[in-house]
Amino acid sequence: MSESVVEHGHSHADEHHHHDHPAHLQHHFETEEQQFDASKIGMWLFLATEILLFGGLFCAYSVYRANHPEIFLYAHKFLDVKMGGINTAVLIFSSFTMAWGVRLAQLGKKTGLVICLVITILCGFGFLGIKYVEYKHKWEHGLLWGTHYHDQEAHGEGHGETAGVEHAEGAETVEPAAETTDASGATDELSEEEKDLTTIPVAAAGPSGTLLTAADDHSAGSHGDEPGMTIVPENVHIFFGIYFSMTGLHALHVIIGMGSIFWALLLTLKGKITKEYFTPIDLVGLYWHLVDLIWIYLFPLLYLIH
Amino acid sequence: MSGSNHEHGHPKVGHVVPLWMLAAVWLALMFFTYITVAVTNYDLGNFNLIIAMAIATVKAALVVLFFMHLFWDNKFNALVFISSLAFVTLFIIISMLDTNEYQPDVFQGKAPALEVEAP
Numbered sequence: 001m002s003e004s005v006v007e008h009g010h011s012h013a014d015e016h017h018h019h020d021h022p023a024h025l026q027h028h029f030e031t032e033e034q035q036f037d038a039s040k041i042g043m044w045l046f047l048a049t050e051i052l053l054f055g056g057l058f059c060a061y062s063v064y065r066a067n068h069p070e071i072f073l074y075a076h077k078f079l080d081v082k083m084g085g086i087n088t089a090v091l092i093f094s095s096f097t098m099a100w101g102v103r104l105a106q107l108g109k110k111t112g113l114v115i116c117l118v119i120t121i122l123c124g125f126g127f128l129g130i131k132y133v134e135y136k137h138k139w140e141h142g143l144l145w146g147t148h149y150h151d152q153e154a155h156g157e158g159h160g161e162t163a164g165v166e167h168a169e170g171a172e173t174v175e176p177a178a179e180t181t182d183a184s185g186a187t188d189e190l191s192e193e194e195k196d197l198t199t200i201p202v203a204a205a206g207p208s209g210t211l212l213t214a215a216d217d218h219s220a221g222s223h224g225d226e227p228g229m230t231i232v233p234e235n236v237h238i239f240f241g242i243y244f245s246m247t248g249l250h251a252l253h254v255i256i257g258m259g260s261i262f263w264a265l266l267l268t269l270k271g272k273i274t275k276e277y278f279t280p281i282d283l284v285g286l287y288w289h290l291v292d293l294i295w296i297y298l299f300p301l302l303y304l305i306h
Numbered sequence: 307m308s309g310s311n312h313e314h315g316h317p318k319v320g321h322v323v324p325l326w327m328l329a330a331v332w333l334a335l336m337f338f339t340y341i342t343v344a345v346t347n348y349d350l351g352n353f354n355l356i357i358a359m360a361i362a363t364v365k366a367a368l369v370v371l372f373f374m375h376l377f378w379d380n381k382f383n384a385l386v387f388i389s390s391l392a393f394v395t396l397f398i399i400i401s402m403l404d405t406n407e408y409q410p411d412v413f414q415g416k417a418p419a420l421e422v423e424a425p
Binding site for chain 1: 325332354359
């Protein structure tokens, strides 16, 4: 079948050969179907690279968690499951509105599509907003990565103070309050106390500072009920390093996704999206669903550790 | 320009997902989210992680198959997707095998979860 390939650049309102040449059909494709299929394959290939990207971080998570479950059991309690849960619900709903948007695009319903895209973007803002609240809380309490991590036992855990002990190794250097200058004044007081309350001597806790108290065998989740001492494992900052890199990279993808959806929204408003050509909505939707997919795994792995 | 105004009679590219199906998938996802949070109230030891991952995988499957349309798509797209998962799985499994093998020896006593082999 011959295509009117030679009519490049001319007004398509003129009469053509047997096949109309849809404006959106690019010349190196024979049919719209082929173009659509190629676009889809291209997007899935890109998504595969994204999965591999996050896969690296999930691998780091797996290795560290396998080697140091005590760190994860201890540190995950600083995450707010409610916030994480709300974020999960927000992203899932945004996936729903995005998929609905694709459907509306396929049906040529422009107004509905615009509404769905707008709602999806708003959900993205909601997600980022909650993330901001979470991050801010962590920043204020020194729940950060690497050397910026502040020992937490002076507050927030709900236990009595740990028995005053010394850190056997200097694995955790507690930075002075310089890191938290924009935090509330309460954090400054913390820094003084923190220096006294560090962790357990290796001998007292068994090899490499396992966190278990006598009572705290399986149910590490029963924090706050133990009036006795909580053994703080070494290197808690590792958890937060992993937490911030994974959720941070994810949040970056949320932002990119929102930007892409906004671009698709502009295309729609300009009338470029039709029943026959909804590919941009479809592909941008795929990216957004991937963002949701990643969070579906991040949420239980980071927030719901038991 | 005017191309979009013509009804070419070109075959529709892509199948349109019914709205009820999208809504059902969304509700299922919310349900599984609720379940996965609720399960953390029960202590099942290592099984908690397995259950959490299983539920997450079900949710992911729902998103991929229905929201991302893979159920009706060209099977090659599914192949691409599954392959990426396969390679990530391989990546993680081999890394885990490696670390389990050597971690006890790297620093004695630094991996409490693993058996410390007698020297």
